[in-house]
Amino acid sequence: MKIKDILFExxxxxxxxxxxxxxxxSTSKDNIEITxxxxxxxxxxxxxxSSFRVNGENxxxxxxxxxxxxxxxxGMDVTNYRKIxxxxxxxxxxxxxxxxxxxxxxxDALSNYLNFPVYKLLGGEKxxxxxxxxxxxxxxxxxxxxAEDLSKKGFRYVKMKVGEDIKSDIERLTAVNEKFNFExxxxxxxMGYSVKEAITFSDAMYRESVPINVFEQPVHYSxxxxxxxxxxxxxxxxxxxxxxxxxxxxxxxxxxxxxxFINIKLMKSGVSDALSIIEISRTANVSLMIGCMSESxxxxxxxxxxxxxxxxxxxxxxxxxxxxxECGEYKFKTVGDKLYPH
Amino acid sequence: MKIKDILFExxxxxxxxxxxxxxxxSTSKDNIEITxxxxxxxxxxxxxxSSFRVNGENxxxxxxxxxxxxxxxxGMDVTNYRKIxxxxxxxxxxxxxxxxxxxxxxxDALSNYLNFPVYKLLGGEKxxxxxxxxxxxxxxxxxxxxAEDLSKKGFRYVKMKVGEDIKSDIERLTAVNEKFNFExxxxxxxMGYSVKEAITFSDAMYRESVPINVFEQPVHYSxxxxxxxxxxxxxxxxxxxxxxxxxxxxxxxxxxxxxxFINIKLMKSGVSDALSIIEISRTANVSLMIGCMSESxxxxxxxxxxxxxxxxxxxxxxxxxxxxxECGEYKFKTVGDKLYPH
Numbered sequence: 051m052k053i054k055d056i057l058f059e060x061x062x063x064x065x066x067x068x069x070x071x072x073x074x075x076s077t078s079k080d081n082i083e084i085t086x087x088x089x090x091x092x093x094x095x096x097x098x099x100s101s102f103r104v105n106g107e108n109x110x111x112x113x114x115x116x117x118x119x120x121x122x123x124x125g126m127d128v129t130n131y132r133k134i135x136x137x138x139x140x141x142x143x144x145x146x147x148x149x150x151x152x153x154x155x156x157x158d159a160l161s162n163y164l165n166f167p168v169y170k171l172l173g174g175e176k177x178x179x180x181x182x183x184x185x186x187x188x189x190x191x192x193x194x195x196x197a198e199d200l201s202k203k204g205f206r207y208v209k210m211k212v213g214e215d216i217k218s219d220i221e222r223l224t225a226v227n228e229k230f231n232f233e234x235x236x237x238x239x240x241m242g243y244s245v246k247e248a249i250t251f252s253d254a255m256y257r258e259s260v261p262i263n264v265f266e267q268p269v270h271y272s273x274x275x276x277x278x279x280x281x282x283x284x285x286x287x288x289x290x291x292x293x294x295x296x297x298x299x300x301x302x303x304x305x306x307x308x309x310x311f312i313n314i315k316l317m318k319s320g321v322s323d324a325l326s327i328i329e330i331s332r333t334a335n336v337s338l339m340i341g342c343m344s345e346s347x348x349x350x351x352x353x354x355x356x357x358x359x360x361x362x363x364x365x366x367x368x369x370x371x372x373x374x375x376e377c378g379e380y381k382f383k384t385v386g387d388k389l390y391p392h
Numbered sequence: 393m394k395i396k397d398i399l400f401e402x403x404x405x406x407x408x409x410x411x412x413x414x415x416x417x418s419t420s421k422d423n424i425e426i427t428x429x430x431x432x433x434x435x436x437x438x439x440x441x442s443s444f445r446v447n448g449e450n451x452x453x454x455x456x457x458x459x460x461x462x463x464x465x466x467g468m469d470v471t472n473y474r475k476i477x478x479x480x481x482x483x484x485x486x487x488x489x490x491x492x493x494x495x496x497x498x499x500d501a502l503s504n505y506l507n508f509p510v511y512k513l514l515g516g517e518k519x520x521x522x523x524x525x526x527x528x529x530x531x532x533x534x535x536x537x538x539a540e541d542l543s544k545k546g547f548r549y550v551k552m553k554v555g556e557d558i559k560s561d562i563e564r565l566t567a568v569n570e571k572f573n574f575e576x577x578x579x580x581x582x583m584g585y586s587v588k589e590a591i592t593f594s595d596a597m598y599r600e601s602v603p604i605n606v607f608e609q610p611v612h613y614s615x616x617x618x619x620x621x622x623x624x625x626x627x628x629x630x631x632x633x634x635x636x637x638x639x640x641x642x643x644x645x646x647x648x649x650x651x652x653f654i655n656i657k658l659m660k661s662g663v664s665d666a667l668s669i670i671e672i673s674r675t676a677n678v679s680l681m682i683g684c685m686s687e688s689x690x691x692x693x694x695x696x697x698x699x700x701x702x703x704x705x706x707x708x709x710x711x712x713x714x715x716x717x718e719c720g721e722y723k724f725k726t727v728g729d730k731l732y733p734h
Contacts, residue, residue: 127516129508129512129516130512130515130516130517131515131516132514132515132516132517132701132702132703133515133516133517133703135515136517164506164508166471166506170471170472171513172474173472173473173474173475173477174469174471174472174473174474174475175472175474175475175478297671297675298675300675301646301672301675301676304643304647305646305647325671326671326672326674326675328671329639329667329668329670329671329672330643330668330671330672330675332668333639333640333642333643333668333672334643359474360474361474361475
């Protein structure tokens with residue numbers, strides 16, 4: 051079952067409403083839909099949802115690297131998927147989202163060949179995962195309105211974006227926690243705080259007994275020491291996201307005891323590094339969550355299959371298909387806050 | 393495809409000649425052949441080749457833990473193999489060889505169900521691996537005789553057992569290297585040296601330009617610091633074997649920068665920890681070799697499938713089926729020093 055061709059198609063998705071995080075507001079997203087074609091007629095699907103902010107990626111540049119990628123893997127047999135993973139890993143530094151989408155398309159083709167879902171190929175640990183949903187940065191009124199909507203829809207976990215204005219962040223979190231009964235919050239500063247601000251924020255939340263399950267990426271991605279200081283100063287589990295892209299970043303975070311949580315995103319690491327990070331983190335007793343960029347259902351499916359298959363994640367933040375118009379579902383089903391792969 | 397039953401059968405294998413390593417001489421071995429039976433009629437095969445010296449295991453005790461094991465996994469679906477791995481991991485401390493054999497039997501059943509070999513399930517990185525063959529401790533004459541035999545048979549790599557008598561070890565290695573043209577040696581002291589002896593031995597070999605590719609387990613398994621001292625003192629790559637049983641041992645060796653090589657054996661780690669150790673070691677740029685206890689072909693097959701599938705090993709020491717009488721071949725083929733899984 052040899053690789054014959056690979057097709058890229060740019061698909062534009064509009065957000066239902068502008069998505070505001072520290073230093074970034076999105077209203078639409080161009081993703082690359084990937085179709086891997088084998089000489090048996092069996093195909094595999096993947097998606098690259100690039101990130102300029104996190105990965106430095108550019109959609110046009112990614113789209114135009116198709117010829118290089120097909121040269122790397124043309125003629126390779128999908129049943130030797132690790133060999134193909136190794137080839138694709140070569141574009142991991144410049145084009146991590148493409149690495150993810152192409153690697154997943156290989157697994158998807160293998161899955162179609164065996165008539166056996168990817169999440170079972172990866173271990174079939176769970177038959178579904180639970181996702182949070184994200185409330186982006188906004189006014190107190192907007193925040194409460196969104197929180198009410200999520201509460202009504204039965205979400206147990208909410209991800210709150212913070213990091214631009216610590217006073218407003220404290221006010222918004224405290225108010226949402228007082229008014230609603232969410233089981234826990236993932237709080238994500240997207241590198242917006244200083245070390246001192248992060249500790250101040252954490253102390254304020256602790257005084258108000260806000261149940262924060264992960265305090266994500268309080269400081270700049272390069273600040274390994276800062277993460278470690280906050281980890282030991284905060285009563286809440288501290289996680290890395292922008293800091294950890296590759297498996298090598300994960301090992302460094304672990305060697306230096308910097309974090310309680312690692313946020314894996316396929317769009318940062320690809321399938322191959324994600325699998326490595328899972329093994330390393332579990333061995334080091336560092337907890338895991340999985341997040342997304344702006345994947346449509348095709349891309350979210352990639353993470354749902356990984357998350358269910360490995361059962362590795364304490365929290366899943368796989369909600370981008372709920373934020374984008376007309377992206378539907380693909381090989382998984384959303385029921386309330388549960389995602390079922392098939 | 394649910395697990396219905398598991399059968400254990402003790403099979404006795406005689407060595408062609410007594411196998412002598414530091415503090416141990418073997419003439420025969422009782423292995424446990426494992427057959428996993430599912431409700432579809434599909435079965436999976438595995439083997440536990442226990443070790444009292446390394447794991448503290450006892451064959452009768454292992455044989456008599458069948459009832460506990462079937463209780464742990466009865467009714468579980470083989471397509472959820474990670475769930476079963478996690479259950480079986482609970483016996484990993486007391487019965488690592490059984491953990492390995494039962495976990496592999498699960499993969500073998502899945503492979504039979506999908507009609508897709510285990511090594512391809514694990515990635516299909518290589519279609520064969522190269523093994524060394526081991527020369528146990530003996531007189532100079534015996535050593536040269538065995539070396540001549542291996543040289544004639546075309547083995548490129550030889551594993552030499554040392555560690556009981558440093559003077560004789562130096563003499564044997566030097567003589568074999570002078571008389572034959574092996575590409576490299578894996579030298580295994582099986583914990584027989586002190587730190588100072590290990591360094592003395594290494595210096596002597598270096599003066600004679602003996603090409604040692606791995607200097608394995610010079611000191612006691614508990615001596616992490618000793619390994620590190622030897623690693624930095626020796627010109628040769630230093631490896632851990634008895635020191636590293638679980639993935640947690642691997643992480644500690646890596647955090648403390650103790651070794652250049654890790655020797656994975658399924659009989660120490662099972663399939664699940666072996667996969668973790670592979671990911672951790674590759675990420676840390678620590679090299680890998682894979683070894684065996686006294687597996688028959690059924691057990692060696694387990695390691696051949698892992699080694700070919702992951703392509704992770706710089707050296708394979710998978711020769712026990714060549715040392716035992718009447719153990720044949722199983723799902724792989726030996727051609728010279730090459731092992732082909734199918």
